[in-house]
Amino acid sequence: MKTLRLYDFLPSGNGYKIRLLLTQIGMPFERIEVDITKGESRTPDFLGKNSNGKIPVLEVEPGRYLAESNAIMTYLSEGTEFLPYDPFLRAQVLQWLFFEQYSHEPYIATLRFWISILDKAQEYHEVIEQKREPGYAALMVMEKHLSNHAYFVGERYTIADIGLFAYTHVADEGGFDLTRFPAIQDWIERVKAQPAYISITEELTSSS
């Protein structure tokens, strides 16, 4: 089997989803760092890999690229314990992954990026406050579900959990107070206790 190549940015939660899943599946990969804060995902070369100019991008085989973190996770988890086989459970996994990209990531991840990665809390003050309420609304939807479920789908750990964990567990870096959400906090501990867990900025031995 060829080694997969992951175009990635270490602080990125979207990149982390793929790193964590590949590590838990036990699939080796090579990591190529792309510093998005320096425009490295907008070069002509990178746009040839993903015309939308975003990481992560997985090079499945030389010259064959796949973008969008949740599409990459779905592809990689096919046939593994991380993606249910039952059609309705699979659909629920996708439901939560689309929830993550539409109702969660633009608020939870974006505030972390502006505040803790770019260090522009002052400059972006106004738009940060606009994004605060919908961010908390997304956390409330998660809290409600986790109040009577151990995981998001089928009562076991799947890519729906990885997808939502990536930015939720570091939401405090975007100024969100997670102590208001006890069920989310318990779930975070359950995810961290999974076999082969790695932290978000853990440098991997297989990294380039």
Added chain:
Amino acid sequence: MKTLRLYDFLPSGNGYKIRLLLTQIGMPFERIEVDITKGESRTPDFLGKNSNGKIPVLEVEPGRYLAESNAIMTYLSEGTEFLPYDPFLRAQVLQWLFFEQYSHEPYIATLRFWISILDKAQEYHEVIEQKREPGYAALMVMEKHLSNHAYFVGERYTIADIGLFAYTHVADEGGFDLTRFPAIQDWIERVKAQPAYISITEELTSSS
């Protein structure tokens, strides 16, 4: 087979994706109108169906609900000609559907909603102009792809096309000038020429 029930809002492009796909698959369904402009998707009853308070929601069987338009489409198209069987092509379909929800819908659909559905172009003037540039950027990504592809994945019509068509073909209702995008315009005509095509606000005979 039980009749599927779709909780929907007629002007919604996200709802339209499901209506169009079900009609093209030839699967009967009952449509329940939920007027999101009157808060009908935020009632306790509706939040019991989708705690995120958004349409469309598909009732697969009594009491079993699925939310997120692109998750619903993936579920319904399984085993049909509208979703490829090849794993990498399927992954590309999901890539475009996640692109749609993250990089396209929040700009293209939201401006149409504010300008043409809510009629609040004046009130939302400032934020509308902030969303103009990323909306055009998404259309440019589509234009580039369609300049040498007839459809988004595998050179045939799939749910990736339905997902992107839903709001793109009415982008002018959000003030986007589609005449700048000849490849998108040609693709819109190819989609409209598909068998069993219905328009976005076409009242269906099976509607409730």
